[in-house]
Amino acid sequence: MDRLLFGDNQFFGVNHMSEEKARAQAMRFQDIKAIIGVLDNAYDEGVRSFMCTTHDRIAQVCEHMRANPERYKDFQFMPCMPYAHKYANAVTEDGMLGALRRFMPDEGFLNAAMRGGMSLARKDIEGITTLLIDAEMKMFAGLNTPVIFLQNVVVDLLLGLGFKEAFRIFADHVKKRYNAEPGFITMNLPRLLDVLEEQGIENPIVCSNINKIGFRMSGGFEAYERALRERKFRAIAMSVFASGAIAPKEAIEWVCKQPNIESIVFGASSRGNIRSTRELVDQHWPVAENA
Amino acid sequence: MIRLAVVGLGKMGLSHHSMINAHPRVTVAAVCDAAGYVLDVLNKYTGINTYTDFDAMLAEVELDAVIIATPSSMHGKMVRAALEKNLHVFCEKPFVLDTAEGEELTRLAQQKGLVNQVGYHCRFVGAFQEVKRLMDANALGEVTHMLAETYGPVVLKPKGSTWRTQRSEGGGCLYDYAAHPLNLLTWYFGAPRGVGGSVLNKIYSADTDDEVFSTLYFEGGKSAQLSVNWSDESYRKMSTKITIWGKNGRIYADRQEVQVYLRDAEGAPPGYQTGWNVRYTTELTEPVDFYLRGEEYSSQLDYFVRCIEAGSGSDNVNSFAASVETDRTISMLIADAEKGPSVLASDALPVAQKRKKGFFFGGR
Numbered sequence: 001m002d003r004l005l006f007g008d009n010q011f012f013g014v015n016h017m018s019e020e021k022a023r024a025q026a027m028r029f030q031d032i033k034a035i036i037g038v039l040d041n042a043y044d045e046g047v048r049s050f051m052c053t054t055h056d057r058i059a060q061v062c063e064h065m066r067a068n069p070e071r072y073k074d075f076q077f078m079p080c081m082p083y084a085h086k087y088a089n090a091v092t093e094d095g096m097l098g099a100l101r102r103f104m105p106d107e108g109f110l111n112a113a114m115r116g117g118m119s120l121a122r123k124d125i126e127g128i129t130t131l132l133i134d135a136e137m138k139m140f141a142g143l144n145t146p147v148i149f150l151q152n153v154v155v156d157l158l159l160g161l162g163f164k165e166a167f168r169i170f171a172d173h174v175k176k177r178y179n180a181e182p183g184f185i186t187m188n189l190p191r192l193l194d195v196l197e198e199q200g201i202e203n204p205i206v207c208s209n210i211n212k213i214g215f216r217m218s219g220g221f222e223a224y225e226r227a228l229r230e231r232k233f234r235a236i237a238m239s240v241f242a243s244g245a246i247a248p249k250e251a252i253e254w255v256c257k258q259p260n261i262e263s264i265v266f267g268a269s270s271r272g273n274i275r276s277t278r279e280l281v282d283q284h285w286p287v288a289e290n291a
Numbered sequence: 292m293i294r295l296a297v298v299g300l301g302k303m304g305l306s307h308h309s310m311i312n313a314h315p316r317v318t319v320a321a322v323c324d325a326a327g328y329v330l331d332v333l334n335k336y337t338g339i340n341t342y343t344d345f346d347a348m349l350a351e352v353e354l355d356a357v358i359i360a361t362p363s364s365m366h367g368k369m370v371r372a373a374l375e376k377n378l379h380v381f382c383e384k385p386f387v388l389d390t391a392e393g394e395e396l397t398r399l400a401q402q403k404g405l406v407n408q409v410g411y412h413c414r415f416v417g418a419f420q421e422v423k424r425l426m427d428a429n430a431l432g433e434v435t436h437m438l439a440e441t442y443g444p445v446v447l448k449p450k451g452s453t454w455r456t457q458r459s460e461g462g463g464c465l466y467d468y469a470a471h472p473l474n475l476l477t478w479y480f481g482a483p484r485g486v487g488g489s490v491l492n493k494i495y496s497a498d499t500d501d502e503v504f505s506t507l508y509f510e511g512g513k514s515a516q517l518s519v520n521w522s523d524e525s526y527r528k529m530s531t532k533i534t535i536w537g538k539n540g541r542i543y544a545d546r547q548e549v550q551v552y553l554r555d556a557e558g559a560p561p562g563y564q565t566g567w568n569v570r571y572t573t574e575l576t577e578p579v580d581f582y583l584r585g586e587e588y589s590s591q592l593d594y595f596v597r598c599i600e601a602g603s604g605s606d607n608v609n610s611f612a613a614s615v616e617t618d619r620t621i622s623m624l625i626a627d628a629e630k631g632p633s634v635l636a637s638d639a640l641p642v643a644q645k646r647k648k649g650f651f652f653g654g655r
Contacts, residue, residue, distance in 0.1 A: 123328070153584065156309070157583060160581060161312060163337055166336070188581055191581070213573065218589075
């Protein structure tokens with residue numbers, strides 16, 4: 001994985017610090033061209049991996065990338081699924097089965113319906129889960145998706161419920177069908193690592209908050225430090241700036257000193273901010289150490 | 292270990308189940324829901340003991356506490372049965388639709404010394420707790436007015452029918468959304484002495500309200516305005532905000548931040564200065580052991596567990612007694628809204644008193 005991954009919160013009005021700022025961003029990125037403009041900035045600054053929610057609007061970004069293969073030949077999508085709101089709304093509007101039908105992949109309605117219908121009847125989550133993954137992956141057809149993530153809302157819900165097998169089903173399907181690495185986003189890193197190990201998912205890619213002030217590092221700061229030191233997994237640090245509570249230089253300097261972090265995911269809305277983050281990382285995280 | 296059961300596995304129940312199941316000092320001994328399908332899937336993959344019959348579960352499973360997350364119309368009966376079995380009860384909001392029944396259940400819980408809590412999670416949001424701290428310190432001096440708002444995108448087209456779209460079941464914007472800002476108002480100001488100008492309006496729903504507005508009157512001449520709309524797509528998710536005006540300044544708070552303007556910081560908690568002060572969620576939020584969907588959801592359940600462990604029934608945050616205040620306010624709004632406008636355009640208006648003209652312009 002690249003050391004720097006680009007996130008998408010800023011594009012969809014997600015800001016953990018201020019609702020005013022979130023709204024201003026939502027307005028600015030109303031036009032898909034504005035999103036693509038910032039992605040171009042990131043790409044030209046050498047930040048070529050995009051960790052993105054499977055939001056409807058990302059489909060438009062995908063179309064743009066497919067239409068310009070030369071320009072974006074090194075661009076990588078790292079889809080994060082599911083976009084939960086989409087399902088919540090669809091289930092309210094069309095009911096469970098109607099919603100499933102709406103998200104069927106293109107492989108042939110009959111096949112998908114069989115997989116979905118049979119699984120529903122047998123209460124077999126494997127069929128339903130793989131079907132939903134395929135539906136979410138539809139928009140990325142023909143694009144490069146080396147890592148596919150399960151979103152924290154789902155990961156942590158399953159984790160709390162003790163629905164452990166779901167992680168293995170997700171991992172297996174993503175590997176087999178998409179030849180991609182499974183990734184897991186969580187707010188409860190130490191606890192998740194135990195369960196992934198138990199499920200035989202080796203050296204998993206796990207993305208979690210890792211920041212100097214311990215913001216949303218549930219299970220405790222020390223447990224995270226220990227996990228980074230002692231556990232075998234590929235860590236991606238998110239919320240490194242703790243929504244702006246830590247100054248950029250201080251935040252990057254600290255995170256670059258932590259052991260075993262493979263990547264940092266960050267969001268930015270301007271080329272200047274993208275560049276300064278990249279420069280800070282170059283400065284505090286020399287390439288040799290990371291090789 | 293506290294042995295607990297979760298009843299009702301809808302949106303709230305399932306996430307309560309996940310969060311409380313992750314609690315190191317709690318064992319979820321059973322879950323109960325009317326829909327067998329969800330239960331069977333959960334049982335198959337997590338091995339949890341499941342029931343479709345609430346009374347059978349109470350009779351068969353050894354329990355210390357229950358979380359009740361069924362539609363509000365079912366709360367009364369279930370809460371009573373649980374209390375009678377001497378179980379501590381965490382119940383989802385709104386508590387009960389009938390205030391008299393709520394008062395009875397409050398008495399029963401108090402009599403038995405059982406922990407009784409309702410899921411008004413706003414009281415566990417760091418920013419709203421900071422507002423409470425400022426109010427208790429009298430940082431704004433004499434308060435004159437408050438504005439409590441909640442907006443979000445729940446019902447966006449005339450379709451779909453679940454219990455949430457029926458007011459008789461405890462659904463609708465008033466019960467589901469407005470209950471939260473009302474609960475904050477009663478936390479900060481106490482119970483209102485009256486309400487007026489209430490509007491419960493439909494936008495898309497056939498059987499319930501989608502927007503709620505009202506004026507609340509409190510002791511000492513204070514007033515509050517309530518503005519709530521759950522059909523507002525410009526909000527990404529439910530968003531509650533509070534503004535309070537006092538003689539010494541103004542407080543604005545939402546889930547992310549608290550903005551405080553103080554004309555004079557003397558008397559305000561340490562760290563506050565004259566003029567603008569901003570506190571962010573990152574500094575106001577206490578970390579939780581397990582995070583699912585916002586710290587407040589985890590911490591209200593952890594608080595419930597701690598109250599049980601401490602044997603401190605009845606004087607807890609969001610007790611039944613406190614929640615009945617919110618329920619009563621909701622009933623007042625319904626009664627008021629039915630009356631419609633208090634003054635009509637066709638009504639005879641009192642004649643404005645003419646002022647006596649003074650010599651030149653002097654008379655006022």
